[in-house]
Amino acid sequence: MHRLELTDEEVEAVLPLVKEVASRYGSVEEDDFLDSASTYAQELPRRLRLFLNAFRLTEPSGVCVISGYPVDDSKIGKTPTHWRKGPVSSSSMEEEVFLNLCGALLGDVIAWSHQRGGLICQDIVPIEGHQDEMLGTGSERELVWHTEDARYPYRGDYIGLMCLRNLDAVPTTFASIDEIQLDPDQVDVLFEPHFVFHPDPSHPTDSEGETAPVLFGDPRSPYVRFDPYSMDRPETEKARSAIDNLIRAIDANLRSVTLLPGQCLFIDNYKAVHGRSSFKARFDGTDRWLKRINITRDLRKSRGVRQAPASRVIL
Numbered sequence: 384m385h386r387l388e389l390t391d392e393e394v395e396a397v398l399p400l401v402k403e404v405a406s407r408y409g410s411v412e413e414d415d416f417l418d419s420a421s422t423y424a425q426e427l428p429r430r431l432r433l434f435l436n437a438f439r440l441t442e443p444s445g446v447c448v449i450s451g452y453p454v455d456d457s458k459i460g461k462t463p464t465h466w467r468k469g470p471v472s473s474s475s476m477e478e479e480v481f482l483n484l485c486g487a488l489l490g491d492v493i494a495w496s497h498q499r500g501g502l503i504c505q506d507i508v509p510i511e512g513h514q515d516e517m518l519g520t521g522s523e524r525e526l527v528w529h530t531e532d533a534r535y536p537y538r539g540d541y542i543g544l545m546c547l548r549n550l551d552a553v554p555t556t557f558a559s560i561d562e563i564q565l566d567p568d569q570v571d572v573l574f575e576p577h578f579v580f581h582p583d584p585s586h587p588t589d590s591e592g593e594t595a596p597v598l599f600g601d602p603r604s605p606y607v608r609f610d611p612y613s614m615d616r617p618e619t620e621k622a623r624s625a626i627d628n629l630i631r632a633i634d635a636n637l638r639s640v641t642l643l644p645g646q647c648l649f650i651d652n653y654k655a656v657h658g659r660s661s662f663k664a665r666f667d668g669t670d671r672w673l674k675r676i677n678i679t680r681d682l683r684k685s686r687g688v689r690q691a692p693a694s695r696v697i698l
Contacts (some may be wrong), residue, residue: 547644609629
């Protein structure tokens with residue numbers, strides 16, 4: 384795993400920057416903030432910029448973790464009961480700014496109009512009534528590993544998560560495709576468009592499927608697009624055997640990281656699948672609380688489904 388621990392001196396440089404940026408905007412959802420985030424990000428400590436640039440360019444790991452950002456538990460307040468944002472400024476605005484500035488070193492944030500109200504920076508919290516749902520807002524049901532938004536060609540290149548609270552030490556699970564050994568013949572099958580992807584449950588108003596390969600890119604170090612929970616069973620025996628073996632291989636290589644407050648986890652959505660272990664939510668304001676952003680390296684590739692060149696919401 385690619386890791387970086389901020390030094391005391393780096394934290395002392397980050398905090399004034401984050402406070403200054405947060406004071407200029409009412410929300411990280413504002414267009415002016417999103418348009419300026421990549422500029423502000425260049426004022427982050429050089430070692431942090433080099434670290435994320437290496438993660439982007441050299442693909443050293445399917446995930447990376449940045450530690451050391453201080454979170455004031457009393458200042459952020461109780462874990463929200465829902466992902467919907469209220470009319471007042473967020474109590475965790477500074478944490479949202481830091482996550483977004485780090486993400487801006489990897490690309491541009493995006494959101495989906497038909498997922499969580501089109502929010503750019505989302506609260507990942509357990510919601511009462513969702514305990515048994517296969518959603519990030521679930522709790523008692525394991526969130527099975529997957530590629531984020533696998534059905535969509537405009538899915539993010541990276542997923543950014545920042546932990547604000549995790550008293551129950553709930554692990555985030557992941558597996559990197561580069562750590563998995565597959566039979567070359569099955570790799571060939573997985574590179575063919577035999578597989579039908581459907582929207583996952585977080586896209587409740589979309590029902591269209593898309594046929595595509597599971598692996599793509601360089602066969603020696605492939606990219607992956609895989610969400611067995613939201614895919615049809617392939618029609619051919621060779622394709623069924625190939626994905627069954629891939630599922631077993633991912634299960635065997637699944638690892639976990641238990642995020643602490645202030646830690647940011649960036650997942651390469653082309654190189655790793657991710658999920659979450661089950662847990663018992665209390666719904667008392669102390670439950671697990673993460674912030675999440677989706678990041679694309681090429682905003683232009685979705686221009687046909689966005690209202691304007693700088694718009695971040697995919698329709």
